[in-house]
Amino acid sequence: MKLAILVAVAGCVDSSDPGGPWVDASTITGTFAPEFGPAPAPRAANCTLRIATWNLHTAPDPDDLVTQILASQQIASADVMFTQEIEAHPNELGSRAQRLAGGLGMTWVYAPSRVEGNGTHGIAILSRYPLDAVEIRALPFVERPISDVHRIALGADVIVGPDRIHVVDVHLDTRLSAEDRIRQMHAAVNDAGEDMIVGGDLNSQPWPWIDGVVPITSTDAAIGQTHARILDDYMSQNRFVGAVPPDTETMRIPVFSMRLDNLYARTFPIAASGVEHVDGSDHWPVWFDVTRCAN
Amino acid sequence: MTRIGLCCLLLATSAHADDRVEKHAAQDPPASRHLIYVELLGKAGAYGVGYEYTLMPWLAFGAAASYAVLGDQHITTGAPYVHASLLGHARNRMFGELGAIVAHSHIPSPVPDWTGMTSTGTAGFASLGYEHTRKRVVLRASGSIVAGDGGVGPMVGLSIGARP
Numbered sequence: 001m002k003l004a005i006l007v008a009v010a011g012c013v014d015s016s017d018p019g020g021p022w023v024d025a026s027t028i029t030g031t032f033a034p035e036f037g038p039a040p041a042p043r044a045a046n047c048t049l050r051i052a053t054w055n056l057h058t059a060p061d062p063d064d065l066v067t068q069i070l071a072s073q074q075i076a077s078a079d080v081m082f083t084q085e086i087e088a089h090p091n092e093l094g095s096r097a098q099r100l101a102g103g104l105g106m107t108w109v110y111a112p113s114r115v116e117g118n119g120t121h122g123i124a125i126l127s128r129y130p131l132d133a134v135e136i137r138a139l140p141f142v143e144r145p146i147s148d149v150h151r152i153a154l155g156a157d158v159i160v161g162p163d164r165i166h167v168v169d170v171h172l173d174t175r176l177s178a179e180d181r182i183r184q185m186h187a188a189v190n191d192a193g194e195d196m197i198v199g200g201d202l203n204s205q206p207w208p209w210i211d212g213v214v215p216i217t218s219t220d221a222a223i224g225q226t227h228a229r230i231l232d233d234y235m236s237q238n239r240f241v242g243a244v245p246p247d248t249e250t251m252r253i254p255v256f257s258m259r260l261d262n263l264y265a266r267t268f269p270i271a272a273s274g275v276e277h278v279d280g281s282d283h284w285p286v287w288f289d290v291t292r293c294a295n
Numbered sequence: 296m297t298r299i300g301l302c303c304l305l306l307a308t309s310a311h312a313d314d315r316v317e318k319h320a321a322q323d324p325p326a327s328r329h330l331i332y333v334e335l336l337g338k339a340g341a342y343g344v345g346y347e348y349t350l351m352p353w354l355a356f357g358a359a360a361s362y363a364v365l366g367d368q369h370i371t372t373g374a375p376y377v378h379a380s381l382l383g384h385a386r387n388r389m390f391g392e393l394g395a396i397v398a399h400s401h402i403p404s405p406v407p408d409w410t411g412m413t414s415t416g417t418a419g420f421a422s423l424g425y426e427h428t429r430k431r432v433v434l435r436a437s438g439s440i441v442a443g444d445g446g447v448g449p450m451v452g453l454s455i456g457a458r459p
Contacts, residue, residue, distance in 0.1 A: 177366025178412075179405040186406040206445075208365045208400075210341055217441070217448035219340050219370055222398040222418035224445025230402065234409045257446075 019187040020138035022155065028136065031115060034154075035088070035095055037107035039130050045161025046079070047293035048271055053082040053169070053263055054278075054285035055201040060087070062096045066103030068280040075276050075285050080158055081106070081126040082169035082263075084201040088112065089119030097124035109134050113152040113171070123154050123169050123200065130159040139184045142173055144212035149173065153188040163292060165268075166193050170200040175212040178230050185231060189238065197290060198240070199263030201283065204228040206258060228259040240264035243273040243288040250275055250284045265290045327458040330433060334359055337437065337452020338374035338396055338420055341365065345454070353380040371399045374420075385428060392422040396441065418443020420450065431458045 025034045052075050059065050069075050081104075088095035088110060094102075101108035106128050112120030125131065139151040151173050157164040170188045172181055181204065189198050204227035207215035220226060228246035235242060243263040244250075250261040263273075263286055273288035326349075334343035339359040347357030355378040363370045376394025383389055396418040404411035424437025432455065439450040 177368060178402045179367045182409060183405050186408065190406070190408060206448075208368055208370065210365060214336070214341075216336070216340050216365070216370070218336075218338060218396060218418070218420070218439075218450045219372065219398050219400065221441035221445050221448040221450075222372075222396045222443045223400050223414045223416035224443075225400050225402075225412065225414040225416075226445070230412055233412055234406075237409050255449075 017141045019140040019184075022135040022137045022191075025109065025111065025134040025136050025154075031120065032112050034112070034134065034136065035098065035108075035110040036131075036134070037098065037101055037109065040107040040128055041105065043128055045129075045163070048289050048291055049080065049158075049160065049165065050074075050078045050287060050289050051080045051082070051167070051197055051199065051263055052078040052276075052285050052287040053084075053199040053201070053261055054281060055084040055171070055261060055283040056096075056281050057085040057283065059281040060096070062099035062103060065100055065280050068278050069104060072276050072278045072285075074274060074287050075278055078287060079128045080167060082167070082200050083124045083126065084169070084171040085121065086110065086124050087116055087119055087121045089117065091118065097126070100124075101126045107131060109154065109156060111136050111152060111154045114150055123152065123171050125154055125156055125167065125169050127156075127158055131156045132159055132164070133157040137187060139170070139172070139187050140180070142176055142180045142184075142212075144175065146213060147174075148212075151184060155192060160292060165292065166196040168192055168196065168198040170198065170202070172201070172203045174203045175205065175209050175215075176203070176227075177209065177212075178225075178227060181227055181231065182234050185234060189235075189240075195267045197263065197265045197268065199243070199261070199286070201261050202227075202231055203260055204231050204246075204258070204262075205260070206256070226259075228262070231262070235264050238266070240266045241270055243270065243286050244275055248275055250286055252282050252284070261286050263288050268292065326428075327431075330355070330357070330456050330458050332359075332433065332435075332454045332456025334452055334454035337450060337454065338372075338376065338392075338394060338422070338439070340370055340372040340398065343372070343374070343452075343454075345456070347378060347456075354378070367403050367405065369401045369403075373397045376420075380426075383426075388426045388428075390422075390424050390426050390435070390437075392424070392437070392439075393420070394422075395419055396443065416444035418445070422450075422452075424452075432456070433458065 097110035112122040206226040268290035330347040339361040343359035345359030422439035
């Protein structure tokens with residue numbers, strides 16, 4: 001209910017909306033109440049953690065996703081997975097996050113961000129390690145003429161041995177101006193602590209937009225000031241290191257190459273990273289290995 | 296070599312079109328060599344204000360420019376180009392354009408933990424379009440390919456102008 005009120009309030013203000021504060025997820029009730037999985041099976045505390053992020057926009061079947069992930073060399077071994085555009089519907093056998101996590105032997109937290117049909121649509125964190133201190137934040141709402149929706153960030157502590165690794169899963173809005181995209185990312189990372197990992201579908205499309213409707217493709221071709229580069233610049237000024245460079249393709253779209261998705265780590269060294277070409281969604285999953293023991 | 300070949304083809308085709316244009320020109324009052332126009336999308340970004348000088352009936356030089364604020368992003372664009380009539384007669388023509396785009400973008404920071412971003416880049420473009428002229432008014436629609444520092448992209452543009 002708290003989140004619903006936050007989202008409703010956010011929708012009543014203009015594009016300078018700052019979003020909401022971080023809210024303890026366990027206090028949110030009603031339609032937007034998050035769903036928590038049970039504690040996972042005990043696991044050795046490895047020094048290296050593999051984190052992945054994957055937008056599941058065109059992937060309604062969790063069983064198929066489990067098959068695709070288990071067939072993937074890189075993603076099958078992920079310790080933590082951020083997902084976006086994952087849904088829950090009452091006529092299905094549990095939420096899709098629950099079924100996906102169950103098939104992979106992970107725990108999960110699913111945070112709905114909006115109503116979709118007879119169910120909800122949102123983001124989820126899946127983990128082989130226990131999750132604690134789960135929080136949700138309404139990101140700044142940006143009003144646009146076409147399909148403006150509320151976006152959220154989902155934060156949690158991943159308990160790895162004696163350590164708490166703070167992670168944040170985000171799904172930024174589409175067709176934003178550069179400064180609105182920075183405002184949404186800023187809300188996700190600015191007061192979440194120094195040691196953290198953040199990632200998700202950042203929707204970092206290449207072009208400036210006229211009112212979120214018409215892309216100015218000629219300007220991008222001349223300048224190359226894509227939102228992926230702009231986000232990387234913002235994140236590097238805040239001491240984050242990204243998983244993949246801005247010219248990496250993470251979405252399957254003809255003609256245009258876009259890096260919509262990425263992962264960033266602050267204070268955790270990145271040991272390896274990449275994009276895995278896994279079927280099942282119109283996005284490719286991004287992954288990286290971060291070294292926990294170096295801190 | 297491919298570019299040179301394309302230019303030769305454009306010029307040869309334009310010269311052929313020129314014969315027909317001059318036949319019409321004999322019937323209509325001579326048009327002004329100056330064209331002033333406004334453009335939506337196209338080579339100068341979100342919009343453009345342009346000027347074109349007709350050197351020969353089938354060949355003109357021009358430039359379009361704009362200063363646009365999209366959100367808080369400030370984009371300044373200039374685009375000099377060569378315009379050649381390829382086919383058609385005085386009122387309805389197919390044309391081609393080759394030119395360059397120079398763009399400068401500044402994004403001020405909306406948050407305290409970022410300094411904002413400023414970039415300048417260049418691109419070349421090739422366009423193919425349709426032009427309709429009615430008295431002094433010139434309407435154009437074009438599709439283009441732009442290739443530059445930021446990669447390759449498509450571009451469409453609509454313009455309306457006048458020959459004073």
